[in-house]
Amino acid sequence: MICLGIEGTAHSIGVGIIENNRRKCIVLSNIIKIYRPKQGGIHPREAANHHAIHLADLIKESINVAGVDFNKIDLISFSQGPGLGPCLRTAATAARALSLSLKKPIMGVNHCVAHLEIGRGTLDECKDPVLLYTSGANTQVIAFAEGKYRVFGETLDIGIGNCLDKFGRKIGLEFPCGPKIEKLAEKGNQYLELPYSIKGMDIAFSGLLTASEQYYQKNKRLEDICFSIQETTFAALTEITERAMAHTDKDEVLLGGGVASNKRLRDMVHKMAEDRGARFFVPSKDLCIDNGAMIAWLGILMYNNGIRLKVEESYIDQRFRTDMVDVSWRD
Amino acid sequence: MTEKTILYRGAEAEICLTNYMKYKVVQKRRVQKTYRIKDIDDRLISTRTKGETKLIAEARKQGVSVPIIYDVDLKSGIITMEYIEGKRIKDIFNYLNKKERIDICKKIGVNIAKLHNNDIIHGDITTSNMILANDRIHFIDFGLGEKNNEIETKGVDLHVLMEAIDSTHSKYSDYFDYVIEGYKKELKENANLVIQKIEDIVKRGRYR
Known part of the structure; x- marks a missing residue:
């Protein structure tokens, strides 16, 4: 199974592609672009604009680096929360568009849980x-x-x-x-x-x-x-x-x-x-920072466990707590 | 030479069972942490040992069951105190019957109120830090405690317990209400202010 994951909770917009082969997590690509405010802290709308401008190119780049065709993608995953509303909505909109146009299922995942699962997925001994x-x-x-x-x-x-x-x-x-x-x-x-x-x-x-x-x-x-x-x-x-x-x-x-x-x-x-x-x-540095690969990997874990999400119900949740997720994919 | 048995190796201290004069005692020794620089390590070990001793002595005066202190060594960070033979609430909480569990929760609340009435903040109220012995709940490990009269601090103190029950005894997370019931009954000031504060803290917590 191959999943394309889109991360967009705050400063970073990222698109990663993961292949799941015999329960192994293989990172095919992981492209990240970071919004850097000229002054002051993060401005949610400016960050979201930045993400919207770059997202299409990042998706193409991620596909190229991974060396897979769009029609080989089995699942689209996105960061459903927690994060800044405008940023989350930008990533979610792109994910919905991809899901509908490629006719592939969509999955919304918790950003914090993704940080943990990518460690378990890519580091063999980490259980x-x-x-x-x-x-x-x-x-x-x-x-x-x-x-x-x-x-x-x-x-x-x-x-x-x-x-x-x-x-x-x-x-x-x-x-x-x-x-x-x-x-x-x-x-x-x-x-x-x-x-x-x-x-x-x-x-x-x-x-x-x-x-x-x-x-x-x-x-x-x-x-x-x-x-x-x-x-x-x-x-x-x-x-x-x-x-x-x-x-x-x-x-x-x-x-x-x-x-x-x-x-x-x-x-x-x-x-x-x-x-x-x-x-x-x-994990390696690009998997530690906010990135699309971890979003893709958690999407795969959830999808393989029978969890489904309809596009029309794929709302973002700015206050998505870590402990709101039922972790049914683990014993 | 007295024999020492290590009962528990916690995150910051070792608890050993040994003898002190004719008593069976527990020694809490704060272990040096090699990951932090000596300036910080020395400061934390000595202030925590001193602070904990003072709080335990004061809690005892207010009628809260705590170990009797026999000796304190600030430099090595060792407190020698009474050994309480009993069961950790953490280990029994999920296996009690409903009535017992309610009763324990209320007692916990009453005891916390006794501490708070005298501005004693425990700082780490979890079910691991309470021992049931002789039908009384003994509070141990005041290592993160302080003296503080602010509603905010009392709220945070209770919030730690709420989170501990949520995470460790998630099936019984509603039982925190009985803790509050006991707390309300015993607290001298208006308990609703503290309860309101807990709600504020929950809301303030990031992404809640």
């Missing part, structure tokens, strides 16, 4: 992980329990990526700020005390963001501020992940989301996993 999902908007610790992917911990205010971007904007960096902050942090060595805020398995960043901005106003060395932000937020993220692993008795940890590209975060979670005798997994 039942706790996922630390860190992106701009989302920061969740997700694991499978009693028939659903449940959120054991999450941010109580802003996502970690958003926290990094907000600080980055304050100091004049361009989106995405995470990689630039990471570079600066490598040259930091003096730890500046920052609020370390976790509640149970939940986490909060806004206090830390304010404190970091105050250090900036007091002309503390930028490299040290970035170093301290990373050390504090990543330690807290690693801690809630470890708590969730202890709570759910799981011995695999998986990273997902844009911030998973950060080497320091990877190192910390890897070290934590090693220390508790657990295994550490991280």
Whole structure:
């Protein structure tokens, strides 16, 4: 079975094609384009316009790279939520158009669950992980329990990526700020005390963001501020992940989301996993960030499990919670 | 030399069973985390050990069942306390009969209210952190607790339990209502303010 997946929840628009061969997940293509605002944060309408302009070309490119014909596509999958309404609607509209014109079934999938399933699909040993999902908007610790992917911990205010971007904007960096902050942090060595805020398995960043901005106003060395932000937020993220692993008795940890590209975060979670005798997994970078391939793969899993969606019922859901999905494809 | 048996290895601490003078005791030792820098690790271990000890002592004064503290070592992050022989609520909750489950939930609510009446925030109220012994519910692990009089913080404290019941005992997620019932009965200030806050927090949670 070959599925074309369209991702469009926020900054990124992506089209990926996956072949499912004897339950294996083979990525045939995975093309991503990212909307970068000239200034300020994401503007939902501008992002959606960006997606609409590029989507047709991305679909063609994805088909070319995969080397398959349109008539070989068996299923069209799209990100049904959560995300920004205008972006979701753009991706969904394209998916419906493809489904109707190719006369192929359509499937709407949960974006957060797709981040987890692509890890399980592409990493052989990764069977039942706790996922630390860190992106701009989302920061969740997700694991499978009693028939659903449940959120054991999450941010109580802003996502970690958003926290990094907000600080980055304050100091004049361009989106995405995470990689630039990471570079600066490598040259930091003096730890500046920052609020370390976790509640149970939940986490909060806004206090830390304010404190970091105050250090900036007091002309503390930028490299040290970035170093301290990373050390504090990543330690807290690693801690809630470890708590969730202890709570759910799981011995695999998986990273997902844009911030998973950060080497320091990877190192910390890897070290934590090693220390508790657990295994550490991280998908390749283009499967960590928002992408169409993961949407395609989850579409296949759901379709093969007998789940069907009619085009006329393929509404998007901006507030589609991770734990609203019945995970019938897993035991 | 006293023998030590590790009872539980949690995310942040090791719990061992050992002897202290003539008592059977539990030692909670906060383990150094090699993934975080020493500045953060030292700060967390010492402030959490100190804070937890204070909160446990205070909870006891307010009539909430908690372990008796025998000794504290801030530098190594070790608290030596009474060993409570009983069953974790997490392990028995799904197997109780309806009446027992309702009763336990109400008792949990009453105890949380006793803590909140004195601005004690547990910080990690999950069913793993409650032990049933001698018909009383003992609260353990105040490691993420604090003293705080804000409605917001009390709401978050209860919200943690709501999520824990939702995720770990999803069949019985309605039983959180009985926790609230017990809580309402015991709380001195207007419990509806806290309950309203929980609803706000649920709504505020991302993508809910």
